[in-house]
Amino acid sequence: MEEEAPEASMEEFREAGKIGAKVREESKKLINIGEGILDIAETIEGMIREEGAEPAFPANVSVNEIAAHYTPEFEDGAVIGENDVVKVDMGAELNGALSDTAYTIDLSGKHGKLVEASEKALESAISNMRAGVSIGEIGGIIEEKIKEYGFKPVANLTGHRIKTGMLHSGIDVPSIKTDDPYQLQEGEVYAIEPFATDGKGFVSDTDQVEIFSLYMPGRLRMRQSRKLLNHIISNYGMLPFAERWLMGEFKSKLLLKNALKEMLRMQVIKGYPVLKEAGGGLVSQAEHTLLIKEDGAEVLTK
Ligand code: CO
Numbered sequence: 085m086e087e088e089a090p091e092a093s094m095e096e097f098r099e100a101g102k103i104g105a106k107v108r109e110e111s112k113k114l115i116n117i118g119e120g121i122l123d124i125a126e127t128i129e130g131m132i133r134e135e136g137a138e139p140a141f142p143a144n145v146s147v148n149e150i151a152a153h154y155t156p157e158f159e160d161g162a163v164i165g166e167n168d169v170v171k172v173d174m175g176a177e178l179n180g181a182l183s184d185t186a187y188t189i190d191l192s193g194k195h196g197k198l199v200e201a202s203e204k205a206l207e208s209a210i211s212n213m214r215a216g217v218s219i220g221e222i223g224g225i226i227e228e229k230i231k232e233y234g235f236k237p238v239a240n241l242t243g244h245r246i247k248t249g250m251l252h253s254g255i256d257v258p259s260i261k262t263d264d265p266y267q268l269q270e271g272e273v274y275a276i277e278p279f280a281t282d283g284k285g286f287v288s289d290t291d292q293v294e295i296f297s298l299y300m301p302g303r304l305r306m307r308q309s310r311k312l313l314n315h316i317i318s319n320y321g322m323l324p325f326a327e328r329w330l331m332g333e334f335k336s337k338l339l340l341k342n343a344l345k346e347m348l349r350m351q352v353i354k355g356y357p358v359l360k361e362a363g364g365g366l367v368s369q370a371e372h373t374l375l376i377k378e379d380g381a382e383v384l385t386k
C-alpha cells in the first residue's frame with residue numbers, strides 16, 4: 085500500500101504564498117534588455133531555495149507569442165530583447181504546500197494595455213471569488229474584462245485548483261464564460277491566471293518540450309531510465325521538473341535525452357510542450373494563488 089502524503093496546513097500554504105510573492109517582486113529587477121533567460125530562471129529558482137522552499141515548478145520565462153511552459157534549456161543562449169513582452173511564472177513548494185504566481189513586463193512600453201488587460205481581469209476574478217460561485221461564471225468575468233480592453237482571452241489556458249503536492253488537481257478555471265457548474269468551496273486553493281492576446285485567442289503546442297512530470301507507473305528497460313525515475317520520484321514527486329535540472333545526473337546530454345525518450349514512450353512521464361499563440365499574437369499573463377473563503381478570496385501571493 086502506498087502511503088498518502090499528509091495534507092499541508094493552511095499556514096504552510098500561506099507561507100508558500102508569501103515566498104512566491106517575495107521572489108516574484110524581487111525578480112522583476114532581473115527582467116532587462118540583454119539579460120540571459122537561463123540566468124533569470126536559475127536566479128529565480130535560487131531565490132526560492134534561499135527562502136527555505138523549493139521551486140514548485142521550473143521558472144517559466146515566456147516571451148512575446150510564447151504563452152507558457154517555456155523554461156530555458158541547458159546552456160540556453162537566448163536573451164531578453166528590447167521589444168519583448170516577458171511573462172514570468174513561478175511558485176514555491178513548502179512541505180507540499182504550493183504557490184503559483186506570474187507577471188508580465190513590457191520592455192518597449194508599447195503594450196501597456198495588453199499587460200493591464202490580464203492584470204485587471206485577474207483583479208475582477210478575485211473580487212468575485214467566494215464559496216458558491218461557479219467556475220464558469222469566473223471565466224465569464226475574466227473574458228468580459230479582457231474584451232473591454234480590446235483583446236481576447238486565451239481560451240485554452242486555464243487556472244487550476246491546487247492541492248498538497250499537486251499543482252493541477254483536476255479542476256480548471258476557464259478564462260471564458262462556460263456553463264461549468266462546479267462551485268468554489270471554502271478552504272480550496274486556486275491559481276487564477278488570465279492570459280490576454282491580440283492574436284487568435286488560443287494556443288497550440290510547439291515541438292519544444294523542456295518541462296515534464298511523472299505520469300503513470302510503467303516498465304523501463306534501460307538502466308539509466310530506471311535510475312532517473314528514482315531520482316525524479318525522490319526529488320520532485322508529482323511536481324513538474326526541467327530537463328536542465330537533470331543534466332548533473334548524466335555523463336552526456338545524449339544519455340539524458342535517451343532516458344527521457346524511453347520514459348515518455350512508456351508514459352512514465354509526460355511532457356508539457358512550449359505553448360505558442362496560434363495567430364502569433366503577443367500574450368500577457370497575470371496570476372495569483374488564492375484561498376476560497378465563505379465571503380471572498382484571500383490572496384496568498386499578495
Ligand atoms: Co503559474
